[in-house]
Amino acid sequence: FPDDEMGELPMHNVAAHLSATPGQIRQPAPDLGQHNHEIFGALGLSPADIAKLEQEDVI
DSSP: OEETTTEEOOOOOOSOOOSSSOOOOOSOOOOTTTTHHHHHHHTTOOHHHHHHHHHTTOO
């Protein structure tokens, strides 16, 4: 898979090979912290709280 920061990344193939529903890798895993705002927001943290955690290198 192409990656903006690391170039081309190799990926493991799907482990299970099923004839009726073959698996496929559609996209690579998200970047570390990519969904922090959505997750912490859903947990009730305000944007200011999340920004403070980022400034303090907690997340």
